[in-house]
Amino acid sequence: QVKTNPSDQTWSSVCEADLDLQDAQVVCRELGCGAPSVLQGALYGDVQTPRWSPEFQCGGHESALLDCRSSGSARSSCSPGKAAGLTCSGGxxxxxxxxxxxxxxxxxxxxxxxxxxxxGYYFFTLKTAALFCEHLNCGSAVSLQPTDVSDQSMWRINSDCVQSGSDLWSCVESWRSSGTLNLTCSDIPEANLEHI
Incomplete structure (x- = not known):
């Protein structure tokens, strides 16, 4: 639920049709709850509060939902079962x-x-890979090896976006490819390197 008007203390549900993956990424980031894991209508029951909201048009990089552009027009209500429900990964x-x-x-x-x-073939650098090694408590990135697989749906990470300081999840997009990525980390947490 959101307060679409800060001067108004009324919370409103968001219609499922007005919230997409980029919007959900912003919501989870704003709440400090990781990445979106489930987005669907009436996930947590169909609430009886007024359901009034504009259609949010986030790019995925914003720090707060109300920083996003919106359609300007708002629905007066959603049909039953269509209030958006969102679960963030927690990390x-x-x-x-x-x-x-x-x-x-x-x-x-x-x-x-x-x-x-x-x-594994576009926009991914050793510098970006280092972020994953660090988060996995695996030290630094040692090597990246693109590997051919059957054509399938993948996630593409834009390294330029990540290196510009954007949140990782706002730099991810759905992509079809036949190239994936094998990553090898040093297996030694950075904190321990200086003691060896």
Missing amino acids: DEFRLVGGASRCAGRLELKVLGEQRPVE
Whole structure:
């Protein structure tokens, strides 16, 4: 629910049709709750409060939902079962799979409940990979190896977007590709390197 007018203390539900993945990314970030994992109508019951909201048009990089552009027009209500429900992951949802250790393997992300490999041929750098190694408590990035697989849905991460200081999840988009990414981290947490 949102307060669409800060001077008004009334909370309103958002219609499911007016909230997409980019909007959900902004909401989860604003709440400090990681990435979106489930977005669907009436996920937590159909509330009886007024359901009035504009259609949000977030780019995914905004820090707050009300910073996003909106359609300007608002629906007076949603049909039953169409108030948006959102579950955030509570934290970063990524892992390395199929490698010799937990700090090596194919990089996968889970966004809106969909676990997919990361697309490996465009915009991805060792500097961006280092962020994943660090979050996995696996030290620094040692190597990136693009690998051919069957054409499938993947998540693409734009390194330029990440390096510009944007939140990781606002730099992710759905993509079809036949190239995924194997990442090897040093397996030594950075904090311990100076003691060796």
